[in-house]
Amino acid sequence: MKSFKKILAVTLAVATLAPSFAFAEKKDYGSAKNVIMMIPDGMSVEALTTARWMTEDKKFVMDDMATGLVRTNNSNTPIADSAPAATAMAAGIKTESPFVGCYPTKAGMPGAAELEKDRAKQPIANVLEGAKRSGRSTGIVSTSNIQHATPADFSAHNPDRNNYEDLGEQQVYQDMEVVLGAGSTYLSKETRKDKEDLLAEIKNKGYDYVTTKKAMEDSKGDKIWGLFEDKSFPYEIDRDKVNKPSLAEMTDKALKVLSKNDKGFFLMVEGSEVDWAAHSNDPVALVHEIKAFDDAVKVAKDFADTHKDTVIVIAADHGTGGITFGHRNITKGYDKTPLNEFTDLILSAKISVTKAAEEVKEDKSNVKDVMAKDFGIKDLTEEEMNLIKTEKDVVSAMGRIISARSHIAWTTGGHVGGDIGLYSYSTSDNAERLIGTVHNYEIGRYLEDVLDLDLDKLTEELYQPIRKGFEDKGAEVNFVKKGENDYEAIVTKGEDKIVFPVSKNYAIKNGEKVELGGLTIYSTRAVYVPQKAFDLVK
Numbered sequence: 056m057k058s059f060k061k062i063l064a065v066t067l068a069v070a071t072l073a074p075s076f077a078f079a080e081k082k083d084y085g086s087a088k089n090v091i092m093m094i095p096d097g098m099s100v101e102a103l104t105t106a107r108w109m110t111e112d113k114k115f116v117m118d119d120m121a122t123g124l125v126r127t128n129n130s131n132t133p134i135a136d137s138a139p140a141a142t143a144m145a146a147g148i149k150t151e152s153p154f155v156g157c158y159p160t161k162a163g164m165p166g167a168a169e170l171e172k173d174r175a176k177q178p179i180a181n182v183l184e185g186a187k188r189s190g191r192s193t194g195i196v197s198t199s200n201i202q203h204a205t206p207a208d209f210s211a212h213n214p215d216r217n218n219y220e221d222l223g224e225q226q227v228y229q230d231m232e233v234v235l236g237a238g239s240t241y242l243s244k245e246t247r248k249d250k251e252d253l254l255a256e257i258k259n260k261g262y263d264y265v266t267t268k269k270a271m272e273d274s275k276g277d278k279i280w281g282l283f284e285d286k287s288f289p290y291e292i293d294r295d296k297v298n299k300p301s302l303a304e305m306t307d308k309a310l311k312v313l314s315k316n317d318k319g320f321f322l323m324v325e326g327s328e329v330d331w332a333a334h335s336n337d338p339v340a341l342v343h344e345i346k347a348f349d350d351a352v353k354v355a356k357d358f359a360d361t362h363k364d365t366v367i368v369i370a371a372d373h374g375t376g377g378i379t380f381g382h383r384n385i386t387k388g389y390d391k392t393p394l395n396e397f398t399d400l401i402l403s404a405k406i407s408v409t410k411a412a413e414e415v416k417e418d419k420s421n422v423k424d425v426m427a428k429d430f431g432i433k434d435l436t437e438e439e440m441n442l443i444k445t446e447k448d449v450v451s452a453m454g455r456i457i458s459a460r461s462h463i464a465w466t467t468g469g470h471v472g473g474d475i476g477l478y479s480y481s482t483s484d485n486a487e488r489l490i491g492t493v494h495n496y497e498i499g500r501y502l503e504d505v506l507d508l509d510l511d512k513l514t515e516e517l518y519q520p521i522r523k524g525f526e527d528k529g530a531e532v533n534f535v536k537k538g539e540n541d542y543e544a545i546v547t548k549g550e551d552k553i554v555f556p557v558s559k560n561y562a563i564k565n566g567e568k569v570e571l572g573g574l575t576i577y578s579t580r581a582v583y584v585p586q587k588a589f590d591l592v593k
Contacts, residue, residue, distance in 0.1 A: 085486040087505045088319035088364040090186070091310075091355050092144065092498075095348045096137060096205055097330025099374030100476050105338070105463060106345035108380065109398050115349045116356055117369055122490040123477040125498065127373045130168075131161035134472040137330070138216040140372035140495055141208035145181040145323075147499030147510055155204060155222060156181055156212035157578055166494035176578040178212035178518040182499065184573075185508035186321035187230065192313045193320065194233025196305045198288040199327030201226060201236040205372060209323045212518075212576050220247055220540045221558055225574055227253050228560040230260075232277065233312050233322070235305040237284035239266075248539035268300040271308055279312055281305070290328055290340040290407040291347040302326055303350035310358045319364075321506065324351055332407070333376030336454040336465045340407035341378070359482045366486050366505050369478035370498055377466025378458075385462050392462060400461050404430050408457060412450040419444045430457060517573040518583040521546070521555065528592045534582060544575065544582045548592050555584060564591055 095103075107115055127135040130149040139150040142157070149167045150159040158177040162170040183193045197206040202219035211225035223241040226234065244252035258264050262280040265271045271281050283299050294301065300308070306324050313320035326348030332340035352369065359365035385392050411429040415422055422443050426432040439456050446452035451468060458465060477498075479488035489501045503510050521544050522532045530548035537543060542557040554563040557577045562569050562584075573585035 081500065082504065084489070084501055084504045085483065086507055087366040087481065087483040087486040089314070089322075089359075089362065089366070090182075090320075090502060090506055091322045091324065091359070091365065091367045092182075092209075092502060093324045093326075093348075093352060093355060093367065093369040094141065094144070094205055095326040095329045095345065095369070095371050096199075097333045097373060097375030097470070098326075098345060098348070098371040098475065099333075099376070099378065099471065099473060101380060102329065102333060102341060102374065102376070102378050103345060103476065105378060105380045106342045108394065109342045109402055110346065116353045117349055117478050120352075120356075120367070120369065120478040120480045121476060122479040122488055124474040124492045125370050125477045126166060126474055126492065126494045127371075128164050128166065128472065130159040130170075131164055133164065134470050135373040135495075136216075136470065137204035137372050138208065141205040142179075142181075143495035144370065144372070144498045144502075145183070145209045146179045147496050147503055148179055149494070149496050150179075153204075153216040154214050155207045155216050157214045166496055176214045176580040178514070178574075178576045178578060178583055180510050180513035180517050181209055182502045182506060182508065182510070183209045183231070183321055183323065184229070184517065185503065185510060185513050186506050188513070189506060189508065190316075190318040191320050191506075192232040192316040192318075193229075193322070194231050194309050194313050195226075195236070195323045195325075196233070196302070196309050197236035197325040197327050198302055199236065199325070199331075200238025200241060200286050201234055201282070202238050202241050203287075203327060205325045205327065206236065206323065212574070212578070214579055218540070220249070224251070224253060224540075224558040225576070227256055227260075228558065228574060230560070232316075232320075233279055233309045235271070235279070235281040235283075235300075235309060237282055237287045239282040240285040242282070249537075249541040251541075267298050268304065269298075271300055271305070274308075277312065277315055279308070281308075288328065290332065290337075290343060290409060292340060292343040292404070292407050293410050301350065302347050303354050306351040306354045310354070314358075314362060321502075324355070326351065329371075330375045332409075333374075333378060334468055335409055335448075336376060336451045336458065336468060337408040338378075338401050338454060338458045338461065338463055339404040340409055341376075342401055343407070356480060359480060362482070364483045364485075365481070366483060366488075367478075367480040368489060368498060368502065369476075370495070371475040372495070374471040374473050374475055376468070377471045379464045379466075380462075382459055382462040382464045384459060397461050397463065400430065400432070400457060404457075408454040409450050412453055415443075415449055415453075419449075426453070426456075432457075432460070516586050518576065519586050519589070521575075521582040521584045521588070524584070524586075524589045525592060528589065530592050542577050542582075544584075546592065551592065553591050555582070555588070557582065562588065562591065
């Protein structure tokens with residue numbers, strides 16, 4: 056165990072922010088050189104069960120790593136969204152929708168910190184930012200656009216998860232060694248509202264910028280940024296296996312790059328589209344997405360087994376869809392229904408339900424042909440046809456028909472509030488696994504501990520209100536909106552003029568660029584800068 060860490064109540068008193076988190080104690084889990092956080096977004100326990108029955112061995116790699124359950128509620132509501140839930144895992148504090156890496160304005164639910172209203176919407180430091188400042192390499196991997204809620208929670212801050220352009224800009228200036236996923240449209244000067252060419256900036260920063268599987272595999276650099284789709288990957292079953300990498304292949308590449316650093320690394324891997332398949336009630340896509348995620352888990356576990364001093368944590372941010380392996384149509388006879396009745400139709404599907412729905416004509420006249428061609432269903436009932444014809448969401452309607460025929464049911468197209476599975480693995484002689492029923496914020500505090508970080512102190516160092524800090528030194532602070540998603544704070548004192556471009560990691564003092572060691576963040580309530588920024592004014 057680490058002798059310098061004490062088990063104590065968290066009682067911080069900071070002059071400008073004064074956090075006083077209402078956690079009973081900080082536990083000492085030990086230390087690890089490398090930490091891999093893996094998130095199968097939206098994967099409920101029932102979704103995993105459903106997918107497991109569709110595998111050849113009826114077993115997943117992650118099964119042997121199960122150590123508990125996770126309570127996923129927001130700071131203020133019982134059912135979570137990805138943005139607040141992944142913030143809890145990234146920063147160790149429960150927050151609210153639609154906040155990405157920001158302190159909440161509402162609390163009251165179990166596991167939430169005692170609310171400090173003067174900190175509303177303040178950026179809160181995450182484990183990736185801490186790992187970077189510990190000398191480790193860092194990276195994110197995702198099958199969604201990298202600016203999506205979960206990967207953004209580990210690499211950016213904004214009270215609106217949908218502000219992809221701002222979140223993406225911050226990610227460019229976080230100086231991660233590895234970024235692999237989708238989302239080039241939010242970085243391109245042709246499509247960004249502020250017309251900044253952030254793809255050019257990525258290349259200027261020395262990354263190998265790649266857009267194909269082969270280019271990713273051929274990259275030999277110490278920094279790689281791969282964006283393989285404009286917005287998001289197709290589902291795994293529909294993926295171009297030749298030109299587009301799988302989640303497992305991206306994970307493998309990330310580990311090869313990050314492990315070049317002798318000081319270790321932190322990597323976040325998200326299987327994003329488990330959630331999307333469940334939202335669409337698409338059982339075919341769901342099963343293949345969970346299988347693909349488990350393939351990535353195998354890559355991570357194999358790495359950990361050959362690179363000691365590595366910790367893996369796996370947890371979904373919430374469940375989605377309310378899937379059940381069982382249906383009202385076998386209320387009688389559920390215990391006599393053979394496995395093949397659950398699996399055959401889904402396993403024989405050639406494409407996802409989502410892709411098949413794209414083939415359906417607007418007047419629904421070819422529905423029978425599509426269902427027969429893609430899923431082998433040649434006996435659609437009148438009731439099933441009417442469902443597809445009257446339902447606005449054709450994907451959901453087709454998915455529920457295939458599910459019902461497979462004795463699988465859904466309760467919603469949204470998220471659900473059930474506990475999700477916790478999986479933890481360690482090849483470090485010094486790091487304990489995380490076990491038991493825990494809150495999602497406790498995952499963040501576990502990651503903080505095994506990485507030897509102090510996130511509360513780091514928040515204090517990285518995110519101070521700019522106005523108070525500079526006005527206390529006699530400077531004038533003005534906030535300027537230059538355009539859509541394009542802001543800057545301007546500090547003047549005497550002959551000095553310092554410009555702080557929002558979402559970047561530098562300031563411009565009297566025309567010269569000055570590195571800040573952290574981002575300037577506009578949270579719609581205030582502008583925050585690193586503590587060291589105040590040294591720019593005497």
